[in-house]
Amino acid sequence: MTIAPRIAREVELEARNTLRIPGRAEYFLEAKSVAELIEAVRWAEAKGLAVTVLGGGSNVVVPHDGVRGLVIAPKERGIHFVEGSGREVFLDARAGEPWEALVEAAVSRGLAGIECLTGIPGLAGAAPIQNIGAYGKELDEQLVYVEAFERATGEVVRIEREACEFGYRESRFKRRPGEFIIVGMRLRLERDGAPTVRYRELVDAVPPGASLSEVRSTVYALRKAKSMILDPEDPNHRNAGSFFTNPVLSREEYARFLERAIGGGLIASEEELPHYPSGDGVKIAAAFLIERAGFRRGARMGAFGLSSKHSLCLVHHGGGDSRGLLALARTIQAGVEAAFGVKLVAEPRLLGPDLAAAVR
Ligand SMILES: Cc1cc2nc3c(=O)[nH]c(=O)nc-3n(C[C@H](O)[C@H](O)[C@H](O)COP(=O)(O)OP(=O)(O)OC[C@H]3O[C@@H](n4cnc5c(N)ncnc54)[C@H](O)[C@@H]3O)c2cc1C
Known part of the structure; x- marks a missing residue:
């Protein structure tokens, strides 16, 4: 039997991402085996459609205007x-x-x-x-x-x-x-x-x-x-985990960063700053930078906000979509960059083939 009849059209992904934000897949299939997955990819290729993979949806931002092409969810277990x-x-x-x-x-x-x-x-x-x-x-x-x-x-x-x-x-x-x-x-x-x-x-x-x-x-x-477990009883539960990665700076960048942060009165001394060796560089805690840049845990901007338990985690309070979330993420990025000169990088990916629009 061909896979085509099992591929659904215009499927809402709100329940398939942990932020619970809305957005539709133009075509959608749960592939129960590798053979089904390959058949579905070939089906999409024959139609000139882009293919996007969706797992548990815990590290993606679903775009409000949907995902063009075929979204495949690999479901083979074992x-x-x-x-x-x-x-x-x-x-x-x-x-x-x-x-x-x-x-x-x-x-x-x-x-x-x-x-x-x-x-x-x-x-x-x-x-x-x-x-x-x-x-x-x-x-x-x-x-x-x-x-x-x-x-x-x-x-x-x-x-x-x-x-x-x-x-x-x-x-x-x-x-x-x-x-x-x-x-x-x-x-x-x-x-x-x-x-x-x-x-x-x-x-x-x-x-x-x-x-x-x-x-x-x-x-x-x-x-x-820290609300880092998916628990529907937790008011912070609609999230994608840490929204930003911890910046890793080279030794030279780190020295400049410290000079600026201490000189600007943002931190009193290096001891205050959670930091760890990482390869040849230094990893600094993004959550600390966010809080010192003036963003409080639990603060809200429209339908989104910072988790009340963990400032690195952005939470959806309901009724919002990717635009509100990305606006909050960019506000935080801009605030941290203005204070510390460090650009935070978003961890989740915008779901879909449009890489130019990826969360940066
Ligand atoms: C509460 C919470 C806590 C978290 N804590 C952590 C943590 O401690 N550490 C950590 O590293 N992450 C953490 N995360 C992030 C997330 O859970 C992980 O990154 C997880 O591995 C994503 O799995 P997923 O199946 O939900 O992937 P999805 O979100 O569905 O997909 C993530 C990306 O992977 C791609 N993808 C998915 N499956 C495949 C596949 N089979 N082949 C090719 N590409 C694929 C997607 O296209 C997308 O770009 C947390 C998230 C939440 C919500």
């Missing part, structure tokens, strides 16, 4: 474990599996590696896109390879970790969207391995020798206190 050598165990997952199901499957089997990545919404297939990270762990530490449908060749290929060009909230998939559709991945875990407890807040919160599941539940509780 988790399998494969024995490696020694204490190594591989977790193979299909792209449509909820990310949290991977964490649950690993921790419940005593397999270490992804316990700190609990509570991150979305599907496994999107996890490599921005190299998800939290509480001292990034996905690329555990990822062995990604399996992806390559648009240019029409083949399903294996992309080893080194070729994924991972960075802080970065990958080749995010830099050059549209080249690949991720359909699966392999993670490396460790049987009876120690949990990763290296992030200051986590070190302070767990007792020495804590088990994998204790570390996971502590991370979950810390996230919940």
Whole structure:
């Protein structure tokens, strides 16, 4: 049977993004298998339509005027474990599996590696896109390879970790969207391995020798206190997580930044500023810059505002669309740039093929 009859027209995406903002897909399909996904891509190509991939919608901004072309949601599920050598165990997952199901499957089997990545919404297939990270762990530490449908060749290929060009909230998939559709991945875990407890807040919160599941539940509780868990009871729940990435400055840029911030009376000394080494540079906390630039937690601008728990997180209070959200994001960017000379970069992507309009 051909896929065409299953492709729906003018599908509202409001319930399919965690900000709950409205916008329609011109064509939409949930692909239950890789074969269906490939057939749908070929259908779109034959019609000259753009193809956009939607996972759990937790890191996208749906444009108010909709997404042209075909939006495909990869929904193939499945988790399998494969024995490696020694204490190594591989977790193979299909792209449509909820990310949290991977964490649950690993921790419940005593397999270490992804316990700190609990509570991150979305599907496994999107996890490599921005190299998800939290509480001292990034996905690329555990990822062995990604399996992806390559648009240019029409083949399903294996992309080893080194070729994924991972960075802080970065990958080749995010830099050059549209080249690949991720359909699966392999993670490396460790049987009876120690949990990763290296992030200051986590070190302070767990007792020495804590088990994998204790570390996971502590991370979950810390996230919940910041409204970083999707909980419909939470007034901040309509969000896309952190809206801006933490700026990473070169050593020279950082020295200039400090001089300006201290000289301008925005901070008293370097000790006040949350900052961490990052590669050859310094990562500074975007939330701190936002608050010092004068944006308060809980502040509102129309239908949107800053979360009352976390100034990096922008919240939809209802009745708004992408225009209001982007206006707030640009106001914050401009305020931080005027105060500190640093341009904040938005983490979520504008959904759709129109890259020129991407959130910058
Ligand atoms: C409350 C909350 C907390 C969060 N906390 C964190 C956190 O701690 N750390 C973190 O890193 N992120 C965090 N996020 C962001 C988000 O959850 C992750 O980036 C997640 O991996 C996105 O998954 P998704 O399935 O929702 O992707 P979507 O939002 O649907 O898509 C994101 C991008 O990936 C592309 N994409 C999706 N699936 C595929 C695929 N199979 N192949 C190719 N491209 C694809 C989309 O086109 C889009 O550009 C948080 C979000 C929320 C709402």
